[in-house]
Amino acid sequence: MANVTYYDNIKPLFSQYDRVMMIGRFDLFNYQDVKQWANKLYLSLQPSGEPGGWSKLEGTHVMPKIPGPWPQEWVDIFKQWIDGGCLEGTPPFTVPAPPDANTLKLFISLSEVLTGFSDLGATPDQQELAGIYYNRLLTESDSGNTMPQMLNAWSTISTQANPEAEIATQIIGTFALSKDLIILWYNTTTNKKPATRPGVTPLDYSYYGTPDFNQFQEGLVWKATGSHPTAYAPENSPFYWRLQPEEDGKYSGQWIFTR
Amino acid sequence: MANQQYDAVIVGAGITGAMMAYKLVDAGYNVLVLDAGDHVPNVAPQHPVKQDNINKLFAAGIKDPSAPWPSSQYAPRPTSPGVSNDHTSIVGWKNNETADGNYMIQTGDSAFGSTYERMVGGTTKHWLGTCLRFLPDDFKVVSKYKLNTRADMAGAIDWPIAYSDIEPYYSQAEWEIGVSGDPAVDEAMGATHSKPYPMVPIPQSYLDQQLGGRVNGKQINGIALNVVSTAQGRNSKQYDNRPACMGNSSCVPICPINAKYDAQVHIEKAQKLSGQPGKGKLTVSWRSVAYQVTTAADDSINGVKYKTWAPGGVISAEQTATGRIYVIATHAIEAPKLLLNSPWKNGKTVANSSDLVGRNLMDHICLVVWGNFLTEDGKDLQNIYPFRGPLSTSGIEGFRNDPNQRSKTAAFRIEVGNDGWTWPTSAPQSDLVDLVKQNMWGTALRTQLARQVQSQIRFALEMETISCDQTKNSTVRLSNIKDAMGIPRPVVNYVLPQYTLDGYAYAMDVANQLFAAAGIESHTTVDKNGSGALTFTSGGKQITIEYRGAGHLIGTHRMGDQSTNSVVNKELQAWDHNNLYLVGCGVFPTTATSNPTLTAAALALSAADTIAARLKT
Numbered sequence: 001m002a003n004v005t006y007y008d009n010i011k012p013l014f015s016q017y018d019r020v021m022m023i024g025r026f027d028l029f030n031y032q033d034v035k036q037w038a039n040k041l042y043l044s045l046q047p048s049g050e051p052g053g054w055s056k057l058e059g060t061h062v063m064p065k066i067p068g069p070w071p072q073e074w075v076d077i078f079k080q081w082i083d084g085g086c087l088e089g090t091p092p093f094t095v096p097a098p099p100d101a102n103t104l105k106l107f108i109s110l111s112e113v114l115t116g117f118s119d120l121g122a123t124p125d126q127q128e129l130a131g132i133y134y135n136r137l138l139t140e141s142d143s144g145n146t147m148p149q150m151l152n153a154w155s156t157i158s159t160q161a162n163p164e165a166e167i168a169t170q171i172i173g174t175f176a177l178s179k180d181l182i183i184l185w186y187n188t189t190t191n192k193k194p195a196t197r198p199g200v201t202p203l204d205y206s207y208y209g210t211p212d213f214n215q216f217q218e219g220l221v222w223k224a225t226g227s228h229p230t231a232y233a234p235e236n237s238p239f240y241w242r243l244q245p246e247e248d249g250k251y252s253g254q255w256i257f258t259r
Numbered sequence: 260m261a262n263q264q265y266d267a268v269i270v271g272a273g274i275t276g277a278m279m280a281y282k283l284v285d286a287g288y289n290v291l292v293l294d295a296g297d298h299v300p301n302v303a304p305q306h307p308v309k310q311d312n313i314n315k316l317f318a319a320g321i322k323d324p325s326a327p328w329p330s331s332q333y334a335p336r337p338t339s340p341g342v343s344n345d346h347t348s349i350v351g352w353k354n355n356e357t358a359d360g361n362y363m364i365q366t367g368d369s370a371f372g373s374t375y376e377r378m379v380g381g382t383t384k385h386w387l388g389t390c391l392r393f394l395p396d397d398f399k400v401v402s403k404y405k406l407n408t409r410a411d412m413a414g415a416i417d418w419p420i421a422y423s424d425i426e427p428y429y430s431q432a433e434w435e436i437g438v439s440g441d442p443a444v445d446e447a448m449g450a451t452h453s454k455p456y457p458m459v460p461i462p463q464s465y466l467d468q469q470l471g472g473r474v475n476g477k478q479i480n481g482i483a484l485n486v487v488s489t490a491q492g493r494n495s496k497q498y499d500n501r502p503a504c505m506g507n508s509s510c511v512p513i514c515p516i517n518a519k520y521d522a523q524v525h526i527e528k529a530q531k532l533s534g535q536p537g538k539g540k541l542t543v544s545w546r547s548v549a550y551q552v553t554t555a556a557d558d559s560i561n562g563v564k565y566k567t568w569a570p571g572g573v574i575s576a577e578q579t580a581t582g583r584i585y586v587i588a589t590h591a592i593e594a595p596k597l598l599l600n601s602p603w604k605n606g607k608t609v610a611n612s613s614d615l616v617g618r619n620l621m622d623h624i625c626l627v628v629w630g631n632f633l634t635e636d637g638k639d640l641q642n643i644y645p646f647r648g649p650l651s652t653s654g655i656e657g658f659r660n661d662p663n664q665r666s667k668t669a670a671f672r673i674e675v676g677n678d679g680w681t682w683p684t685s686a687p688q689s690d691l692v693d694l695v696k697q698n699m700w701g702t703a704l705r706t707q708l709a710r711q712v713q714s715q716i717r718f719a720l721e722m723e724t725i726s727c728d729q730t731k732n733s734t735v736r737l738s739n740i741k742d743a744m745g746i747p748r749p750v751v752n753y754v755l756p757q758y759t760l761d762g763y764a765y766a767m768d769v770a771n772q773l774f775a776a777a778g779i780e781s782h783t784t785v786d787k788n789g790s791g792a793l794t795f796t797s798g799g800k801q802i803t804i805e806y807r808g809a810g811h812l813i814g815t816h817r818m819g820d821q822s823t824n825s826v827v828n829k830e831l832q833a834w835d836h837n838n839l840y841l842v843g844c845g846v847f848p849t850t851a852t853s854n855p856t857l858t859a860a861a862l863a864l865s866a867a868d869t870i871a872a873r874l875k876t
Contacts, residue, residue: 017516066502116705179695187688199358200348206320216317224705225712227646231509241506241648242462
């Protein structure tokens with residue numbers, strides 16, 4: 001096979017179950033992670049020939065354990081990908097250009113104040129997500145182009161010692177976009193409407209954006225309620241739901257033990 | 260394929276068709292399975308397809324049971340009443356055959372609230388997985404409680420089989436599906452086990468435990484409230500090469516890791532057996548829409564006519580599948596649709612000398628009630644942390660066979676939900692939007708959201724229905740309007756009998772008492788414009804309710820002991836055609852209170868044995 005790439009040929013070989021089982025070490029849905037671990041993954045896919053189900057990677061069973069080893073042709077494709085230089089291919093989702101650094105910083109600090117989450121820009125991944133949300137609000141919610149004014153108002157208010165009253169009147173009470181911003185961070189939805197057709201009434205805030213990027217899984221609504229996104233519970237504490245969630249998120253369904 | 264004669268032709272690759280195919284191939288017979296819909300395989304080589312389905316769910320605005328699954332205009336399926344086909348919008352559900360989502364045209368005063376999938380695996384693709392056995396009394400409810408002496412229950416019949424007849428097949432079905440459960444729960448209600456469940460129960464949720472701490476041992480009208488674990492087709496350990504449940508909390512509509520059984524498991528098992536020494540051959544033909552069953556001069560069935568489709572819109576010429584035995588395994592809507600489209604003789608359609616094909620459509624209508632769990636002193640909300648774990652892990656089962664009540668009204672079971680108010684209100688996202696619309700923001704918003712969501716609890720009281728003269732006009736008929744394959748679309752006119760409605764009124768009283776006993780502040784509302792809104796009189800009082808569908812498509816070709824009052828006999832063989840078997844929940848003469856799939860599977864396994872014995876001769 002010519003030009004084996006991660007997005008076309010390799011990522012489809014992994015299931016959400018595979019991803020969740022390994023996510024404490026690396027993310028099989030992330031190109032950089034799989035590239036970095038490619039050689040070890042390749043060894044783990046092949047039986048050592050010794051009894052006991054061991055792979056060629058020392059101390060590791062043949063992967064995946066469930067539903068069982070890959071067919072040989074899959075292992076061969078993985079080998080071809082490594083031999084071809086671990087090409088990335090075209091991601092299904094193109095991250096839009098973020099705003100300038102100052103604007104992004106303002107957007108993140110406003111988002112933190114409005115959502116009640118104080119760490120929305122702590123990592124490069126989170127900053128990338130903030131840039132995506134900034135762009136989504138511009139294209140899906142802000143037909144009145146009020147984002148610059150809202151950030152401008154926030155820029156002035158944010159320097160004050162106790163800005164609560166000003167936020168309530170000059171942000172929440174003034175810019176409808178501020179509510180869309182909160183809903184986007186929590187529910188990952190906007191009020192963008194599908195194409196209208198006769199006899200059909202679109203719902204409020206039902207537009208989830210791009211599933212390929214799995215924005216649904218980033219919703220703050222789950223973190224705020226000690227739970228996890230529907231259909232995505234990477235926690236591997238057995239039967240976690242029988243226990244009360246803890247302060248650090250353990251037993252919420254998305255607490256990941258990092259090995 | 261068209262010219263080959265099979266031992267058995269099975270229409271429908273849902274749980275009953277798939278299990279029968281597996282059993283017959285195992286017994287050495289050659290089987291053709293036709294399925295109208297697409298094929299989304301479960302196991303390794305097709306992971307990307309499955310991930311597409313998960314992504315489709317993530318992106319869907321309205322996450323109804325059909326949200327992740329494919330739908331083609333050539334094998335259309337209904338969405339939940341009022342939901343557009345693309346899951347973004349609301350559409351009118353009544354008498355509205357042009358709106359998308361309304362493939363199943365509805366003409367009743369209130370909606371049939373349940374839906375189905377048309378694809379390999381059938382509706383087990385989106386089922387919850389609850390695997391309750393019927394209770395022994397359920398098979399003889401009509402005679403035991405003298406319901407046949409009531410004027411409003413004329414035409415009601417017992418099952419032609421007893422619990423002891425089906426018991427070995429319950430065990431077989433539980434081991435085929437992979438059920439996690441506690442036999443002691445069943446045996447306390449008289450449903451004895453000849454074999455234990457293959458797996459220990461799925462642990463009860465924290466929410467179940469808190470509720471049980473409040474109500475266990477208390478009584479309502481003499482019935483003990485005990486929050487007991489529910490038997491479910493979901494792995495509590497690695498089983499059948501599928502992993503243990505990890506609590507993705509999305510059993511309906513999709514288990515992302517295949518810890519929940521779906522019928523594709525048996526299609527794949529049968530494929531593996533196919534052609535092995537001593538085994539039969541399996542041919543599975545998906546995108547193959549059966550639309551007519553044909554008869555020979557001696558009234559035996561001599562073919563199933565079908566057409567195939569491809570995504571680009573290529574429809575094949577008419578083809579005919581022939582076999583010695585024919586099985587219709589397409590559930591309570593599509594089975595009558597197929598039969599009513601099949602002319603027989605004397606102006607009758609196939610299998611319909613009783614005129615009961617397409618009649619007695621039933622469901623377990625659900626009284627859904629919801630509220631916030633309160634602290635012991637009732638002064639504050641208490642967190643019980645929903646939205647974690649399988650959507651339901653427990654029930655309160657005492658009302659399923661209350662001897663003092665069942666002669667008067669329908670019985671019910673109480674399902675305890677782990678999914679907060681998702682079903683009735685689309686929580687937790689709707690809670691967030693409501694709070695933001697009230698100008699809340701920041702830590703106050705986050706704190707309030709956590710408070711009101713983490714104390715959410717929801718119950719579904721699932722009502723029994725018994726087919727009788729009052730349900731004869733609860734029908735599936737053919738429309739003059741045709742789908743893209745040129746096949747008439749189904750028209751559903753859903754009618755509920757008084758016995759069920761009286762049970763609903765009684766269940767409302769029980770729900771109020773349950774909330775008082777548990778310390779739950781009700782937030783239950785009734786939308787008088789909802790698809791399940793219905794006004795009726797019970798006990799001299801006029802009541803308006805809003806019921807919801809349980810997803811249980813039951814009736815329309817019921818079984819019985821006489822050809823005049825039923826469509827199939829106790830072996831699921833059509834009275835009118837000796838080589839035609841109709842399987843699935845459509846054969847149930849009463850719904851009982853159990854989710855129906857396990858019983859449908861057990862009956863199908865039994866029918867497979869019957870058919871295998873016949874094929875031998």
